[in-house]
Amino acid sequence: xxxxxxxxxxxxxxxxxxxxxxxxxxxxxxxxxxxxxxxxxxxxxxxxxxxxxxxxxxxxxxxxxxxxxxxxxxxxxxxxxxxxxxxxxxxxxxxxxxxxxxxxxxxxxxxxxxxxxxxxxxxx
Amino acid sequence: xxxxxxxxxxxxxxxxxxxxxxxxxxxxxxxxxxxxxxxxxxxxxxxxxxxxxxxxxxxxxxxxxxxxxxxxxxxxxxxxxxxxxxxxxxxxxxxxxxxxxxxxxxxxxxxxxxxxxxxxxxxxxxxxxxxxxxxxxxxxxxxxxxxxxxxxxxxxxxxxxxxxxxxxxxxxxxxxxxxxxxxxxxxxxxxxxxxxxxxxxxxxxxxxxxxxxxxxxxxxxxxxxxxxxxxxxxxxxxxxxxxxxxxxxxxxxxxxxxxxxxxxxxxxxxxxxxxxxxxxxxxx
Numbered sequence: 001x002x003x004x005x006x007x008x009x010x011x012x013x014x015x016x017x018x019x020x021x022x023x024x025x026x027x028x029x030x031x032x033x034x035x036x037x038x039x040x041x042x043x044x045x046x047x048x049x050x051x052x053x054x055x056x057x058x059x060x061x062x063x064x065x066x067x068x069x070x071x072x073x074x075x076x077x078x079x080x081x082x083x084x085x086x087x088x089x090x091x092x093x094x095x096x097x098x099x100x101x102x103x104x105x106x107x108x109x110x111x112x113x114x115x116x117x118x119x120x121x122x123x124x
Numbered sequence: 125x126x127x128x129x130x131x132x133x134x135x136x137x138x139x140x141x142x143x144x145x146x147x148x149x150x151x152x153x154x155x156x157x158x159x160x161x162x163x164x165x166x167x168x169x170x171x172x173x174x175x176x177x178x179x180x181x182x183x184x185x186x187x188x189x190x191x192x193x194x195x196x197x198x199x200x201x202x203x204x205x206x207x208x209x210x211x212x213x214x215x216x217x218x219x220x221x222x223x224x225x226x227x228x229x230x231x232x233x234x235x236x237x238x239x240x241x242x243x244x245x246x247x248x249x250x251x252x253x254x255x256x257x258x259x260x261x262x263x264x265x266x267x268x269x270x271x272x273x274x275x276x277x278x279x280x281x282x283x284x285x286x287x288x289x290x291x292x293x294x295x296x297x298x299x300x301x302x303x304x305x306x307x308x309x310x311x312x313x314x315x316x317x318x319x320x321x322x323x324x325x326x327x328x329x330x331x332x333x334x335x336x337x338x339x340x341x342x343x344x345x346x347x348x349x350x351x352x353x354x355x356x357x358x359x360x361x362x363x364x365x366x367x368x369x370x371x372x373x374x375x376x377x378x379x380x381x382x383x384x385x386x387x388x389x390x391x392x393x394x395x396x397x398x399x400x401x402x403x404x405x406x407x408x
Binding site: 017019020024026027030031062089110111112113114115 | 201202205206207208209210212213214216217220240
């Protein structure tokens, strides 16, 4: 069900779609990750980063109020230790480059396999 | 001597009169020329205005199309893509459970996935209809408006009445599409903002114009000075859609008086659009 790479790893999930957020929470929790918080926009992502200090943040890109990439930029300025995995509906090379420039460890497109998602979050 | 003087004097006077006559004729010709030039200049001015108006309409049409593409992209992003993401995740989760021999919840999970897929098919079907209502192609604007009212208002407490005197008459596709979208915008506005109990849609035509009225008994509103704001973008959308086919819209509303949209669509524009002939109002 889980491995040492995933067990207890503290993650935060930020996506504006309730259904996606709930399913990610359930799947990743079932796999052994410790989902310590969820949010629905970039502002909440910044607050959650400060309050919960997670190891990994799984961020959607297009969200109301503040997008995931801009949130990552702001969080990076506050805390360089948090890893970002971007999970976007857009398979777009410019967004991928921007995510890399921000230091995001992985850019995944929604619909990717759960194995890829787990690997992206679990890698150190 | 005197005779010779008189002879030359008369000749000279005749010559002067002839010159004066020629000068007068020249002045008349000059005035006519100036007048003609003014007419030409005015005609050129009107031509330029007409060119600018066509350019403006084209720009507006492009703006509307771009706006619709943005909306469609947003709908795809927020709807089917997210829900298919959920389905993919649930399938992966289910695969994991089956692999681990945890079969107790599989049936419920499959039912949930099935429900999500059905929901997405409904959503995609709705978007497809929104892009091009099939009723318009099949049965024309009159039937299309009945369907539209049903789809926009059926889950509200509003009572509605669609009255059409055009029978099964058909118009050029662009005319029917604009009429449909204008009606949709107005009905959605009524549904969202009017706090009305009754709304009626009236469709009539005369020799060269299709008349569409959407009227509700809601709270009305103060007509904005400008429609180029987010709050009144629907109103702008109606005006621009109509302008794109040379139509117009009169909006009658004030606080407490309900709202009445009167749209006029010149259906005889069809020859200019290269569609049907000028007598293409066909009963089918």
